[in-house]
Structures are given as C-alpha cells and as structure tokens.
Amino acid sequence: MALSGIQIYKLLPQTNCKECGFPTCLAFAMKLAAKQIELSACPTVSEESKVALAESSAPPIRLVTLKSPGYEVKAGNETVLFRHDKTFYNKPGLFINIKASDGVAAIQAVVKQADSYSVNYVGIDLAIDGFAVEAGGGDFAAAVKAVRDISKRPLVLINPDPKDLENGLSLLAGESALISGTDLSNWEAMADLAKKYQASLTISAPTLDEIADLTEKIKGKGVEDMVIHIPCDRLNHHLAQSTQLRRLAIKANYRPLGYPYITFAEGDLARVSIVAAQAITKYSGFIVLPSFSPALLYPLLVLRENIYTDPQKPIQVQPGIYEINSPKPDSPVLVTTNFSITYFSIANEVEGSGLPAWLVVCDAEGMSVLTAWAAGKFDSERIAKTIKEFDVASKVTKKLVVLPGHVAVLSGEVEAELPGWEVRVGPREAVDVPAFMKQTL
Numbered sequence: 280m281a282l283s284g285i286q287i288y289k290l291l292p293q294t295n296c297k298e299c300g301f302p303t304c305l306a307f308a309m310k311l312a313a314k315q316i317e318l319s320a321c322p323t324v325s326e327e328s329k330v331a332l333a334e335s336s337a338p339p340i341r342l343v344t345l346k347s348p349g350y351e352v353k354a355g356n357e358t359v360l361f362r363h364d365k366t367f368y369n370k371p372g373l374f375i376n377i378k379a380s381d382g383v384a385a386i387q388a389v390v391k392q393a394d395s396y397s398v399n400y401v402g403i404d405l406a407i408d409g410f411a412v413e414a415g416g417g418d419f420a421a422a423v424k425a426v427r428d429i430s431k432r433p434l435v436l437i438n439p440d441p442k443d444l445e446n447g448l449s450l451l452a453g454e455s456a457l458i459s460g461t462d463l464s465n466w467e468a469m470a471d472l473a474k475k476y477q478a479s480l481t482i483s484a485p486t487l488d489e490i491a492d493l494t495e496k497i498k499g500k501g502v503e504d505m506v507i508h509i510p511c512d513r514l515n516h517h518l519a520q521s522t523q524l525r526r527l528a529i530k531a532n533y534r535p536l537g538y539p540y541i542t543f544a545e546g547d548l549a550r551v552s553i554v555a556a557q558a559i560t561k562y563s564g565f566i567v568l569p570s571f572s573p574a575l576l577y578p579l580l581v582l583r584e585n586i587y588t589d590p591q592k593p594i595q596v597q598p599g600i601y602e603i604n605s606p607k608p609d610s611p612v613l614v615t616t617n618f619s620i621t622y623f624s625i626a627n628e629v630e631g632s633g634l635p636a637w638l639v640v641c642d643a644e645g646m647s648v649l650t651a652w653a654a655g656k657f658d659s660e661r662i663a664k665t666i667k668e669f670d671v672a673s674k675v676t677k678k679l680v681v682l683p684g685h686v687a688v689l690s691g692e693v694e695a696e697l698p699g700w701e702v703r704v705g706p707r708e709a710v711d712v713p714a715f716m717k718q719t720l
C-alpha cells in the first residue's frame with residue numbers, strides 16, 4: 280500500500296537539514312510519494328523508518344541488473360510514463376541473438392564482429408550490450424562457451440529446458456545472466472535455477488493476469504529479479520501491452536507487474552527496425568535483435584541515446600580541438616560551444632565545403648552560442664582559456680581565430696586575452712561559414 284506524503288513525512292527525521300537537496304523534509308516526502316526520488320537521498324533516516332518506508336520508497340519498476348566481468352546492464356527503476364515528465368534512467372540493453380544451431384565457428388565469427396562494433400555519436404562511444412544465446416538444436420553449452428571465449432558482455436540465455444539451460448549457466452560463474460523461457464509449465468524449475476545462479480528470469484504467460492499471478496508465485500520462491508516478455512507478433516498489440524504494463528506499474532503502483540520488459544524483435548530488417556524503435560521508446564528494458572547488422576544498430580543506438588538523455592541536460596560534445604578536412608598550420612581556427620547541435624551544425628558545414636579548419640570547442644555547459652553568452656558561460660576568458668588549454672598555438676603558424684557572429688561583442692576582449700592573435704568575427708549562421716572562409720580568410 281503506497282503511503283501519502285504526510286505519512287512518509289512522519290517517518291522522516293524532520294530536521295529540515297537539506298542534505299537531500301530539498302529545503303524541508305516535507306518537500307522530500309512529497310517527492311518520495313510521487314516516486315521522483317529515492318529514500319537513499321536522505322542520509323539520516325532511521326533503520327526503523329527505512330523498513331517502514333521500504334514498500335513506499337521502492338521504485339514502481341524493479342531494477343534488474345545483468346552482470347558479467349567488467350560489464351553491467353541495468354533495466355527498470357523508471358518513475359515516469361513520459362520522458363518529458365522528468366527523465367528515463369536506464370537505457371534498454373541491445374542484445375544480438377546467437378543460435379546454438381549455427382555451430383561454434385559461425386557463432387564466434389559473428390560475436391567477434393558485434394563485440395568490437397562501436398560508433399561515436401556526439402563524442403559518445405555507442406556499442407551493443409550483450410548477446411542472447413538461443414537453444415533449439417545444436418550444443419547449448421558449447422554455444423555459451425563460444426560466445427564467452429570472445430566476448431565478456433552480459434548474456435541472455437534462451438532455453439526453456441531447465442536441464443540443458445543449467446549446462447550453460449554453470450559456465451557463467453560469478454555472473455548474473457537473464458534466463459529466458461520461463462512460463463506456466465516450467466516456472467518452478469526455472470526459479471530454482473535463478474536462485475542457484477543469481478540469475479534474473481524472463482516471464483511469459485498468455486494474459487496479464489496470468490503474468491501477475493506468475494510473478495507473485497516466483498517471488499514467493501525467493502526470486503525477485505524478473506523481466507516480463509512482451510510478444511511483438513503484432514506491433515499494435517506490443518505497443519498497447521507495453522503501455523498498459525507501464526501505466527499499471529507507475530500510475531497504479533501495481534507491484535505484480537512492476538518489472539522491466541523484454542522484446543524479441545523479429546522479421547525482416549525493416550520490421551525489426553520498427554519493432555526495436557518502438558521498444559526503445561515504449562518501454563522495453565532489454566531488446567534482442569535477431570542478427571548483427573551495423574545498418575540496423577547505428578540508428579537504434581542513436582535513438583536510444585536521444586530518448587534516454589535527461590531533457591534538462593543537453594547532449595554535449597567533448598571540449599577540445601577538432602580537425603576538419605586535415606587542417607594545416609596555416610588553416611584558420613574557428614571557435615564554438617560544446618552544445619552538440621551547435622558543434623555538428625558548424626562541423627558539418629565546414630566539412631561539406633572541403634575547406635580545412637581547426638575547430639575549437641569551449642565548455643559552455645552544453646549551451647548554444649547565444650544562450651551560453653547570455654548565461655555568462657561563453658566569454659572571452661573561457662575562449663582564451665580553451666585555446667591555451669588545448670595548446671592551439673603549437674598547431675598553427677597563422678594565429679587567426681574566428682568567433683561566432685553572435686558574440687561579435689567579445690572580439691576586443693578576446694584580443695586582449697590572447698596577445699599575438701588576430702581575432703575575426705565570423706557569420707551568425709553555420710550555413711554561411713564556408714562562404715565567409717572562402718571570401719575573407
């Protein structure tokens with residue numbers, strides 16, 4: 280039973296010490312009641328209160344973590360239906376399906392490619408999260424070993440046969456894998472295995488009522504880390520069920536369905552891309568792709584990154600000096616901020632023009648040029664500091680720096696901060712930068 284804000288307040292220290300980041304214990308209690316913060320943010324709450332508040336403070340969707348040496352994939356712990364309500368926290372893990380029936384050599388060839396696949400998007404390296412090893416012909420344990428010999432990423436083990444499944448699980452000492460294949464017929468044996476090997480369980484049943492019943496039964500056996508399998512045979516059904524489950528968990532705080540979801544995207548490449556995109560946005564915690572395809576992965580990884588960034592914290596690129604079109608020592612130095620859209624607008628325009636340039640990106644806390652300037656995060660001091668910090672002078676013979684047109688007002692101050700440099704004011708819009716470079720530099 281969820282407690283109200285006032286009921287929670289009565290269990291807090293009531294000292295208004297502000298260590299949780301809120302001005303009063305009452306404000307904190309209201310946030311806790313709305314599931315927008317965790318009880319652990321209050322460092323002074325008593326052990327008795329922790330016990331009393333455990334149910335109320337538990338996230339509406341349980342946090343499930345898959346672990347392997349050096350890796351972790353987390354799903355759940357979400358508190359809102361829509362990203363703009365606050366933020367989504369744990370990006371859905373993307374897993375590549377590996378069929379035991381393909382044999383060791385073919386499995387290892389795919390795992391090698393997928394494991395090393397990485398793309399850089401706005402300064403962030405994006406990669407897959409793990410592999411889903413599927414039984415159904417072939418030697419299941421040999422397939423698990425074949426994957427593990429190449430990649431240490433977390434595993435989903437898809438095998439409804441508890442005996443055969445254990446042959447694979449026993450190879451993963453010290454890991455927490457996700458077992459897939461638990462249903463009404465085998466749940467007891469699967470729950471025993473999950474307990475023995477610290478694994479999580481994927482649950483499936485024909486109706487939501489039966490799923491709720493099953494999660495309660497499995498919880499009664501001492502296994503709490505569960506994941507609900509949402510079938511994707513029909514896209515509209517997948518969307519409806521995902522939404523219904525999420526609403527029940529978050530709005531109604533219905534614990535028997537308060538678990539992350541898994542989607543097995545199936546079909547041809549076009550259909551898989553649609554299913555997986557839908558699962559990223561609404562609301563899967565784990566997504567299994569039927570094969571490894573860079574053409575499929577890149578847009579999915581970028582979509583996931585965009586959905587799971589905090590809307591109040593814009594995506595940023597790393598401050599530094601970026602080389603565009605192999606600049607030479609006499610190429611111009613352009614300056615901008617580290618808001619990713621600003622960076623890519625200018626970088627793409629200059630790159631497309633074929634003109635070489637050094638692009639210096641200042642740390643403006645992820646704001647665009649005008650916003651950062653107005654907020655005092657992009658001033659002459661910061662520009663000069665960045666140019667010195669990244670030792671731009673050692674890369675160029677022509678000390679010419681071009682400021683964005685929107686901050687023309689800073690040119691005199693930048694000149695004063697950077698003795699020996701010529702400062703020019705460029706255009707306001709990125710699209711005009713190539714013409715400016717051709718005509719005036």
Ligand code: SF4
Pocket residue numbers: 291292293294295296297298299300301302303304305307308320321322323324
């Ligand atoms: Fe109250 Fe705890 Fe927040 Fe301090 S940290 S104001 S005691 S809720």
